[in-house]
Amino acid sequence: MNRLVHLELHTPDLDGASAFYDELLRWRTERIDVPRGSYHALAMRGPLDGGIVECGTAHPTWLPYVEVAEIEAITELARRLGASVLLQPWEGPAGWSSVLRSSAGGEIALWQPKQALLKGTG
Structure with a gap:
């Protein structure tokens, strides 16, 4: 069985999304600088990890990663x-x-x- 291993939010508002999920769910973020901009790793306190990617998407969307x-x-x-x-x-x-x-x-x-x-x- 293939398992869900990562959940990533693609959004034009990295800081706003990070603040919202921290306040709502206590998902802490850690900023990681990558060649194409910034990425916030999400500490979701469980077997699943996550992240928030800043990009030019018109509509923020969650992207599940399956192993x-x-x-x-x-x-x-x-x-x-x-x-x-x-x-x-x-x-x-x-x-x-x-x-x-x-x-x-x-x-x-x-x-x-x-x-x-x-x-x-x-």
Whole structure:
């Protein structure tokens, strides 16, 4: 079973969103500077982690990340099932990600941790 591992809010108002979720749910944020701007890591006090990304989106939206063992294969399967691939699999510091939009319009991100690749190559 693939599990939800990360929840990320994409918003044009990073500071406002961070303050709101801190006040409402006590989700503390930690600012992390990244090459493309700023990112606030969310301490959600549970098995799920999260973050807030500042971007030029017209409508703020939550993007769930689901862990998969073979990101290339699952991304291709999604395409065959009618999904649009918004972001091809790319390597980040801890693993690989891709972003999909289903034919019904919902968006989801796939994430393959680096250790998953190592398990599959032995």
